[in-house]
Every structure is written in structure tokens, then in C-alpha cells.
Amino acid sequence: MAHLTHGRNTMKKIRIALVATSAALFSASYASACAVDGAGLSILSAAFPAVEALQDESAACGAATERDQEHKDKINAALAANPSAYNAVLGANSTFTAANSEGLVAVITDVPGVADLPTSMKVEQDGEVVAIAVGANAQHLMVRADVLEATGMDMPSTYEEVLALADAAKAAGLMEYPLTGTYAAGWNLGEEFVNMWQATGEPMFVNGTEANIQNDAGIATLNMMKELTSRMNPDFLTFNSDAVQAQFEQGTAGIANLWGSRAQKVIDGGAALGVEVVMGSAPTMGGGSTPASTLWWDGYFFAANQSEEDLARAVALAIDSADADMLAKGDNMSLFVWMMDAYEATPAAAGVFATAGNGVPAYPMYSHMGKMHTALGAELTEFLSGQESAEQALADVVAAYNAALAE
CATH class of the missing domain: 3.40.190.10 (Periplasmic binding protein-like II)
Structure with a gap:
């Protein structure tokens, strides 16, 4: 897939690299199963198979996971609470933009583990990392x-x-x-x-x-x-x-x-x-x-209204959940066009690659x-x-x- 640059909203420009073969694997410090204790953390997501696989990993490490196909209707109100009702959202570029335009998304550039992520997984805004992309969709x-x-x-x-x-x-x-x-x-x-x-x-x-x-x-x-x-x-x-x-x-x-x-x-x-x-x-x-x-990224973004300690744990849990171990389980490898280096393209990915190769634009990312x-x-x-x-x-x-x- 080509490198994509999203359109400008009223103030900011969001960009993410979506590549056909992703770069290096997550930091080795998070490579083992349940390297992070998720107790007390909560993650909101949709309920389609790929995100269910990620949520299963987080739940196995003790996090509370809420899976709802209508999750987009809950996000901004939940993140606006102080402290936020969820530590992280497993969403997409549209839900990220809606929350980010309200100042509800944390900057995670300096959170431990983020620097070790490949460029293809870092969603950046004005030089700061604001989300972790795990897959591409269309x-x-x-x-x-x-x-x-x-x-x-x-x-x-x-x-x-x-x-x-x-x-x-x-x-x-x-x-x-x-x-x-x-x-x-x-x-x-x-x-x-x-x-x-x-x-x-x-x-x-x-x-x-x-x-x-x-x-x-x-x-x-x-x-x-x-x-x-x-x-x-x-x-x-x-x-x-x-x-x-x-x-x-x-x-x-x-x-x-x-x-x-x-x-x-x-x-x-x-x-x-x-x-x-x-x-x-x-x-x-x-x-x-x-x-x-339209071409989309799916991934994690994190509540601004939470403690630095909880933010660090939530980011570490996200990185730990989206790893090679998760991909190796069941049919997880084939559920998505994943961004991790351990991903091996399957026949199920052919349509996304073909659509991207024919020049599909990214979803219009304006506030x-x-x-x-x-x-x-x-x-x-x-x-x-x-x-x-x-x-x-x-x-x-x-x-x-x-x-x-x-x-």
C-alpha cells in the first residue's frame, strides 16, 4: 500500500503510513504473553472479528473490554468524563478524528514502548504520536x-x-x-x-x-x-x-x-x-x-483524561495485545491486513490490496x-x-x- 496523508481538519493534519509489508515487530520488552497487568484498565471497541481477537488478548491479561458495533456513539462522551470511562479505544480514523477534534486524545510520543514501534504503526499529528495503527481496511x-x-x-x-x-x-x-x-x-x-x-x-x-x-x-x-x-x-x-x-x-x-x-x-x-x-x-x-x-486504519487511541500511570499501562497493553502471539492463534492471521511485521498476507487480504493498488483515497479526515x-x-x-x-x-x-x- 502507498504512504497516505490524510486531509486537513480545521487545525491539524493527520498522517499514517499504510504499507503492504509492515516493518519491524513490536519492542521485545512486550513480546511475551501478558507482559502487562491489565487489571483496572478498560478498552472500548467495535465487535468485528479482528478487533475481537485483540480484545480477547487484553481481556486475558485482566482488562475490561467492551465490544459494541455502535461504539462510535459512545466515544466522545465517555472520553470527556474525568477520569475517562475508558483508558483506550480500539477504533478507526473517523472515530479518532471526532475525539481528537474535541481534545480528548492523549499524545503518546514519550510513553515507554512507543519509540520502538515501526513507523507504519505510528499515527502522527504535528510530529507527535497520537495513536497506534494495527491494521488497514477497505x-x-x-x-x-x-x-x-x-x-x-x-x-x-x-x-x-x-x-x-x-x-x-x-x-x-x-x-x-x-x-x-x-x-x-x-x-x-x-x-x-x-x-x-x-x-x-x-x-x-x-x-x-x-x-x-x-x-x-x-x-x-x-x-x-x-x-x-x-x-x-x-x-x-x-x-x-x-x-x-x-x-x-x-x-x-x-x-x-x-x-x-x-x-x-x-x-x-x-x-x-x-x-x-x-x-x-x-x-x-x-x-x-x-x-x-475508502481506505481506513484501525488501531488504538488513548484517553487524555487519565493518569500518566494508567496511560502508560494502557499503551503497553495495546502493544502487548497486538503481537506475533496473537497472530499465531486460530485464524487471526487472516482476519485483517495487519500492520505487524509478523503478518503474512493471506488470500483474504487480496481485495484490500487490490483496492489500495487501484488508488483508493483515504476516508476524508476533516473535523x-x-x-x-x-x-x-x-x-x-x-x-x-x-x-x-x-x-x-x-x-x-x-x-x-x-x-x-x-x-
């Missing part, structure tokens, strides 16, 4: 091989080809709804718009924080989303990553643009049904060359991006349900965004 195309074989079609590289494949699979009687996606109202729906928007190559904001979506690119984005959802189960506005993974495992769907962190579980689900699942780059749209996806994402997730359901026009939906999004920006 949504990318997953297609059952039997769908391709039965239709005589190649792996799609564009969303226009995805639509044709879905139609052909249904016409062949393979599945009633072969196409699925993470279109649940709220964060997931907002992310689907952001992903599709990237394929237009247009900036989402101009003149700083001014929304730039009420245009042809915005209408094209919505129209493609509607075309896709018209091929999905009518309950698509309830489908998050868990639901999409389950549809693959149950054999009711065979085409999706899903998170790379779900790839191994989708592959395993296909194997249980006796079918192979092919991983590919996120598709492009409308004749463009940019994949309709006001969260307000836009929230507005998108809340205001697009009526359009996708056929209750309003694309123009009206975009106007509603901008109005909601501007109202949030003015607060």
Missing part, C-alpha cells in the same frame, strides 16, 4: 465463484458490470437477491454514499467546510446507489456488516462490496456451502478510474466530516425508498449538515 468486491461460472461473466471491475452480473444471476435462478450491501440507515448508509462519491473524483467540500454535493456528481452517486439497492432484498435499509456476512453464510446472496475485515469469515461461509468466494478491488463507476471505496456523514445516513432513506427525488435528498443532506455545522 470495502471491496466479494463474489461467489459459482455466480461467475453460471453466468459466464468475469469478476466485475465497474458498478455497471456489478448490476449486469446481479441481473444475470437472478435470471439464471441462482438467488432471488444475489446482490447485497451495507445500506443500514445511519452510519452504514452514510458510508455507502461516501464510498460511491469517491468514484466521481469530485471534492466533497469547497471553500473549507462548504458542502459540494448538490451537483451532477451527487445525483450520479445517488442514482447508482438506487440502481444497486433495487436488486437487493427490500429490507436493505436494515443491513449492516453482520447481516451481509450472514447472507453469504446462508447462501442467500453472492455479490457485495464489503469490508476486508469480513473477508475471511465470508470465505469460510462459502467453504461451508461448498463454494469459493473471489476477492477483488472495489468497483469504479461512470467510466472513472477511482475505486468506489466536519462526521457531521456530513451523519446527515447522509439520516437523510437518504426517503430517496432510496422512492419517496423523494435525488435533488431533494441532497438538499435535505446539506440542510442537515449546515444546521449541525452551525451548532
Whole structure:
């Protein structure tokens, strides 16, 4: 993967190196199992398989771990408490930015063990280390091989080809709804718009924080989303990553643009049904060359509102949890595109690497991006349900965004 530099927020520039083969392993001082006593520490995270593996390590060392797919809604309020309700958050670039813009994230440059981390794992802001990256993630195309074989079609590289494949699979009687996606109202729906928007190559904001979506690119984005959802189960506005993974495992769907962190579980689900699942780059749209996806880092950031002693213990526990021993357990190696040197790429990583190699942009990392994402997730359901026009939906999004920006 290429070295990525995130966009500027109102004050700061966040950067992280995401590389295909990570650099040196963690400091040897944390190499043994449970080198850190986690008793009294607490870590908040999402609940997908890769972070579950990390949380299992921390829990085995005595830490309290809270795993919640809606964790993003808790983070800022929890970190604003003094002392913070959690010592660390196992989150991503979007949740980090939201917390960091409120001054809730600790600088960890001088915390023991951080200097020994490889550059690829250090998330820096103005020369200071503010988070520890453990993996890279992106949504990318997953297609059952039997769908391709039965239709005589190649792996799609564009969303226009995805639509044709879905139609052909249904016409062949393979599945009633072969196409699925993470279109649940709220964060997931907002992310689907952001992903599709990237394929237009247009900036989402101009003149700083001014929304730039009420245009042809915005209408094209919505129209493609509607075309896709018209091929999905009518309950698509309830489908998050868990639901999409389950549809693959149950054999009711065979085409999706899903998170790379779900790839191994989708592959395993296909194997249980006796079918192979092919991983590919996120598709492009409308004749463009940019994949309709965003590149993310996942990792640890730490509460500013805690004692120096607890901060040092929390950082050490994070480093201890994300080590070679964790990777060697079960199928952990295949759950993520990990940043540790001990990581060996597996077939499950192919889609993330392909998407990154095709030039996928990083998720827009601006302090006001969260307000836009929230507005998108809340205001697009009526359009996708056929209750309003694309123009009206975009106007509603901008109005909601501007109202949030003015607060």
C-alpha cells in the first residue's frame, strides 16, 4: 500500500503510513504473553472479528473490554468524563478524528514502548504520536465463484458490470437477491454514499467546510446507489456488516462490496456451502478510474483524561495485545491486513490490496466530516425508498449538515 496523508481538519493534519509489508515487530520488552497487568484498565471497541481477537488478548491479561458495533456513539462522551470511562479505544480514523477534534486524545510520543514501534504503526499529528495503527481496511468486491461460472461473466471491475452480473444471476435462478450491501440507515448508509462519491473524483467540500454535493456528481452517486439497492432484498435499509456476512453464510446472496475485515469469515461461509468466494478491488463507476471505496486504519487511541500511570499501562497493553502471539492463534492471521511485521498476507487480504493498488483515497479526515456523514445516513432513506427525488435528498443532506455545522 502507498504512504497516505490524510486531509486537513480545521487545525491539524493527520498522517499514517499504510504499507503492504509492515516493518519491524513490536519492542521485545512486550513480546511475551501478558507482559502487562491489565487489571483496572478498560478498552472500548467495535465487535468485528479482528478487533475481537485483540480484545480477547487484553481481556486475558485482566482488562475490561467492551465490544459494541455502535461504539462510535459512545466515544466522545465517555472520553470527556474525568477520569475517562475508558483508558483506550480500539477504533478507526473517523472515530479518532471526532475525539481528537474535541481534545480528548492523549499524545503518546514519550510513553515507554512507543519509540520502538515501526513507523507504519505510528499515527502522527504535528510530529507527535497520537495513536497506534494495527491494521488497514477497505470495502471491496466479494463474489461467489459459482455466480461467475453460471453466468459466464468475469469478476466485475465497474458498478455497471456489478448490476449486469446481479441481473444475470437472478435470471439464471441462482438467488432471488444475489446482490447485497451495507445500506443500514445511519452510519452504514452514510458510508455507502461516501464510498460511491469517491468514484466521481469530485471534492466533497469547497471553500473549507462548504458542502459540494448538490451537483451532477451527487445525483450520479445517488442514482447508482438506487440502481444497486433495487436488486437487493427490500429490507436493505436494515443491513449492516453482520447481516451481509450472514447472507453469504446462508447462501442467500453472492455479490457485495464489503469490508476486508469480513473477508475471511465470508470465505469460510462459502467453504461451508461448498463454494469459493473471489476477492477483488472495489468497483469504479461512470467510466472513472477511482475505486468506489475508502481506505481506513484501525488501531488504538488513548484517553487524555487519565493518569500518566494508567496511560502508560494502557499503551503497553495495546502493544502487548497486538503481537506475533496473537497472530499465531486460530485464524487471526487472516482476519485483517495487519500492520505487524509478523503478518503474512493471506488470500483474504487480496481485495484490500487490490483496492489500495487501484488508488483508493483515504476516508476524508476533516473535523466536519462526521457531521456530513451523519446527515447522509439520516437523510437518504426517503430517496432510496422512492419517496423523494435525488435533488431533494441532497438538499435535505446539506440542510442537515449546515444546521449541525452551525451548532
